[in-house]
Amino acid sequence: xSESCNHQCDSCDQNNCSSRNAGIQKAPANPxxxxxxxxxxxxxxxxxxxxxxxxxxxxxxxxxxxxxxxLDGDITGPSIPRMFNLHTxxxxxxxxxxxxxxxxxxxxxxxxxxxxxxTDPVVWRGPVIGGAVKQFWTDVVWGxxxxxxxxxxxxxxxxxxxxxxxxxxxxxxxxxxxxxxVSMIVEKAVKMAGxxxxxxxxxxxxxxxxxxxxxxxxxxxxGESNPEETAKAFGISKVARIPVxxxxxAASDKGMIELFEGNWLNELANELxx
Numbered sequence: 001x002s003e004s005c006n007h008q009c010d011s012c013d014q015n016n017c018s019s020r021n022a023g024i025q026k027a028p029a030n031p032x033x034x035x036x037x038x039x040x041x042x043x044x045x046x047x048x049x050x051x052x053x054x055x056x057x058x059x060x061x062x063x064x065x066x067x068x069x070x071l072d073g074d075i076t077g078p079s080i081p082r083m084f085n086l087h088t089x090x091x092x093x094x095x096x097x098x099x100x101x102x103x104x105x106x107x108x109x110x111x112x113x114x115x116x117x118x119t120d121p122v123v124w125r126g127p128v129i130g131g132a133v134k135q136f137w138t139d140v141v142w143g144x145x146x147x148x149x150x151x152x153x154x155x156x157x158x159x160x161x162x163x164x165x166x167x168x169x170x171x172x173x174x175x176x177x178x179x180x181x182v183s184m185i186v187e188k189a190v191k192m193a194g195x196x197x198x199x200x201x202x203x204x205x206x207x208x209x210x211x212x213x214x215x216x217x218x219x220x221x222x223g224e225s226n227p228e229e230t231a232k233a234f235g236i237s238k239v240a241r242i243p244v245x246x247x248x249x250a251a252s253d254k255g256m257i258e259l260f261e262g263n264w265l266n267e268l269a270n271e272l273x274x
Contacts, residue, residue: 033142044185046154049206054151060269066146072110085255130162171201178225202238
């Protein structure tokens with residue numbers, strides 16, 4: 001550690017700093033929680049579909065018989081409850097906060113399950129938001145969970161840093177869209193994961209293409225892309241593409257994401273859950 005260290009790891013350029021993670025204690029989960037695997041769904045920017053990918057992976061895990069949970073880390077813009085049609089408020093007992101269960105049995109904790117009104121804004125500063133995310137780990141009674149998916153907040157700022165430092169994340173799944181900025185955005189996220197010594201397991205390109213229901217031809221409304229090349233450049237072994245799909249959009253909007261049909265993430269899910 002440098003003598004001039006200010007303990008702000010997100011702005012530090014000393015990649016080999018011995019104290020970057022040494023001395024950073026992971027937050028203990030609630031004593032009644034036993035969580036085997038934790039995967040973070042991340043992007044270098046907002047609006048790319050992290051919540052959708054989080055939901056799809058959780059549904060696939062549950063379909064395979066795993067005890068599954070979603071920690072909605074997007075405190076100011078939570079959308080996971082809407083996708084699963086969850087409107088029941090989370091409650092607490094003497095042990096801790098109890099997550100809300102979806103129709104198929106996925107355990108969910110999100111800020112929208114705590115607010116009086118779902119449309120109330122969360123006007124908090126970064127440290128308070130980071131503390132709330134941390135409490136979703138320490139104070140929630142998750143029970144026995146085989147795999148937890150974390151819907152990360154956008155970008156690589158304070159809340160993401162708190163989450164990576166506090167929670168035992170086993171790997172990151174990056175989400176992007178087809179555009180010229182993809183390489184730069186992916187590189188930012190990859191570098192942050194690297195600073196935290198967390199492996200990037202896959203790159204998922206959302207809104208990748210559109211298949212015409214009449215002629216069955218494939219079109220690229222946002223332009224041709226090559227996520228495989230981008231992934232290779234950053235040493236990411238797995239790539240998946242999610243199409244622009246009206247049925248998938250409708251399922252998300254109507255809270256029926258657990259009924260989705262599609263094999264786009266099957267291979268990735270098999271590897272994560274193996």
